Amino acid sequence: MRADTPVEGRILPLPNSSTKPFWDATARGELVVQWCEQCQEAQFHPGPLCRTCGTEPGWKVTSGRGSIYTYTIVHQSRTPPFDQLVPYIVAMVDLDEGPRMMTNVIGCAVDDVRVGMRVEVAFAAEVEGIALPFWQPVAAGDT
């Protein structure tokens, strides 16, 4: 799914050896998280070891579905381009696979966002080789 939101001017990630597979996946249109075989648990953000047991984690493709855990509507933000985007939504999304990630909720009026709202991932067009994931409300009748 393609995210319809401006990305130009945002501070972009600088991938490292742990996070590069995540950004390689978003460029393919996949949302992946680390997966620990020993703990049978997903992990985000990606790191050099499983933060529970210390073993080397693998990767797992997620469903790209989740629920809003909490959110805020940002009304004052000094740094470009966000000073031009206010008001906008910053939210934490609980992935169905467990981990939680920060995002902007797009395709949703700021007054309509709610805790518990079902959302799905959408990827912005690549800028400098990075496809940022965003989240938007799932289509009506879908879960």
Place this chain on the structure above:
Amino acid sequence: MGDRTPTIVGIGLSDYPRTPHLDALAHHGLAIRRALDDSGVQKADIDGLLCFGSYGIDDAVTMAEILGITYNFLDGTFAGGTVFEYYVQHAAAAIEHGDCDTVLITYGSDLLSKQGRTLGTQLYSSGSRQGGPLQFEMPYGSPLVSGYALAARRHMHQYGTTSEQLARVAVDMRSNAAVNPLAMYREPLTVDDVLASRMISDPLHMLDCCVISDGGGAIIMTTAERAVDLQQTPVYIRGAATAQTHWNISSMPDFTVTAAARSGPVAFEKAGVTVADVDILMLYDSFTITVLLLLEDLGFCQKGEGGSFLDANRLTYNGDLPTNTDGGGLSSCHPGMRGIFLLIESVRQLRGQAGPAQVPEAEIAVACGSGGQLSCMGAVVLGKERS
């Protein structure tokens, strides 16, 4: 070996809230000179330094050179605004163990004069690309205040907490600031004033946010044995503990529970006190929600009941639970890292030197900081008497 029980024997504040004539190092210098004068300690007797740096100086070793400290113990730990509670824990252990005898904890900041009111709403990145865990936050434009707004929203959702209840924290801090001639804002405030102030990051309004000021502070600690020969009645370190749940807000495990739920009970247990014994409470009030979470996590009420606790209890110096009797970060002074002011005001209260905000017969004070974005929580129990 004599009595090595750790005590605070000297405190010094530099000038606040607006000091365009002082840079960060000058704040260090002023606060240190005042702490030396306060204590009667000779500078040459200081053999320990705990300081993460100053603005533009990112290490303790440069500070040791600038300040001329010949140390047997050095600690440049960084943990955000609560780092000074961490320093008390570390210094107390070092003094008890005999690694050093007399330590200096120091802080100075010219944040307001140098950067203005940008801390809460600006993104701080070193360039156009962001490494580390922040690479998963920075692209989404979540300034510092928004992390606290995320916590406040979740608490409201989970427990029914209201903006009115949060506003009561700001109102009470303003009442305390009214009797502090140095406080940045002293005019009375109402709940309606807070709710009518402009929204910064929903649900947090401008008056849910701390002020930005200049300022600095210094603390001198030594053994109970040495304290006997000094000028001030010593204040005892009864218990100190530190804990962290995350550093970057998006990794906070539960946005309604801070690490003070771990460090608080440990500090109380070491001190041999309970919440019922606390006369003075100094909580890091970066935002109103920070105070509510710390009240719950330290055990002044059950988790989720912070809102109703604030309905029923006044946090003013003459109220039910005297908290931030200097007016707090919300109304008095917040130069970026407020943790040292929590300790200094605690000591003033326990000495009986807190002026119009003095709480009668204050014997136990608790200082609990918050560093990062609700990340690191250092809790210190101070007493007029030893354990």
